[in-house]
Amino acid sequence: MADVKVSRLGIGFASPVVLASGPAGFGIELASEIALARLGAVTTKTITLHPRRGNAQPRLVDCPAGALNSIGLENPGFDAFADSIQPRVAELPVRRILSIAAASVSELHKLLRKVATLDAIDAIELNLSCPNLGGAVPGADSDEVAAYTRAAASETDRPLLVKLPGDSGNLVQSCERALAQGARGLTLINSVRGLRVDWATGRPFLDHMYGGLSGSAILPIALARVFEVRSAFPDAVIVGTGGVNTLGGLLEMLMAGADLVGIGFGLMVDPALPQRLVEELERWMDERGVAAVNDLVGAAQRGGFDVQ
């Protein structure tokens, strides 16, 4: 029987399929209907120090093979999260990655000092790439990436992942800086900045003009970024996220170099998708005689792999 378990960051994950930050909320609503224990981890919605209302409607716009989103990091803020949400997150039968973001390095320090008081968090994902806040994202500038990562790493002993944009800045350089400043892994990529115009009115659909494109439209972009970064950093832990909504996409992401694969938009369309992907992966590995997920990770870097 194929083994879909993955061990990274000193953590055992039940499978390489993780819920990306955002569409899954905090995983709580899914727990009664989906076999969360089969998943590698749940990444929470991004938490900020202070509550955020997020952006005005519309927040979703259709696109060919995906959607633009402009949620804008709506979240109740750290204190409300810690009081009323975290206790339920702690009971989920799955690894938990806490996604956080901050508007400045000093705010990040404050936030992480509070995060240190939380139980049952397996890793922290520092979101430096939300495209829906207006202005440039910190992840687009490698100096900012270094500053935020250094601050985060100085405040936590937990494994730190840094989530970077797929469409701006010098990604390999940013990854290098993040890893040098204490990041244990990289989450690649966030949704890709996009625009749609309502041709009936001549106006962009979204208040903030731009939104984040997700869905299968961005799979090749995410694969290219993961491949590029895996080539540059053979030992880095990479959570490949972007457009995976089929077994084929999951396999491609692993083979391009991802250790874990995030599911975002795919869950929005089909909440049962992550669980089904684990089952399909297991079946596929059995049929192909692949013993472990590790045999797939980075196969594309190695010129393919030998199975019957």
Next chain:
Amino acid sequence: MDDKTIEHDDATLTGSRFFWQRAQLIDRRASQRYARVLLRGPGVASDVAVGQFVLVRYSDDACLPRAFSVMSASDLGLELFVKTEGRVREKFATAPRGTVFEIRGPYGTPYLDKISHARKYVLVGGGSGAAPLLYFRKRRPELVAGEVYGFRTRDAAGLLHEVSLTAEREDGRRAHEQLASVWRPGQGIIACGPEPMLRLIAARYRDVDDVYVSLEARIGCGIGTCLGCSIETSSGMQRICKEGPLFALRELPWLM
């Protein structure tokens, strides 16, 4: 069409609201701009409360599914009343009977859990917004004081024979104008339709007790997790797919 012809291999949780369930197009009556469709499948919920909606997609579409308020639900299937423009909706107008769609849901808080049962309501529907109100009058006729349905074209009337629609008797007067002649003090209002219609109602009836509006947005997950349908209310951010789609007008200062 026999339900047994539907394969159901991957529905490990038949009846789960989180899983797509296959459903066949059993019946359709279409006009130029609207269609009334009946969908049936073994895993499709029949216990849909008034005001709840389902998500529908056609094949393994990689885009967001479409949300439709349910017009009636029984062992015969789910009946939807839809405008026949747009990706999924066009399929409703053209697909042959027997075509398989996928449905998940129902989602949303039932209207009856949100409204006061101590008064009667004038129902105001605009276009396909009529669907949940037709379900309301069918299930709870004793709570209905009057009805107003507005359509941009009269062709919808031909699809809605079994209910007596104001639209058939009115000469293109907009729903909110008709409302003025139907509504009486002491009555509440439940409105579902395009935002401009809701704004007009909000402006005139803002001081009336028990005015409720059913809101629409592009729905993402449907299960309350993605926050794609969050709106601002007087008690904080709420989700159209979870706490909604019905909200008391007083909760929505931005609409007034």
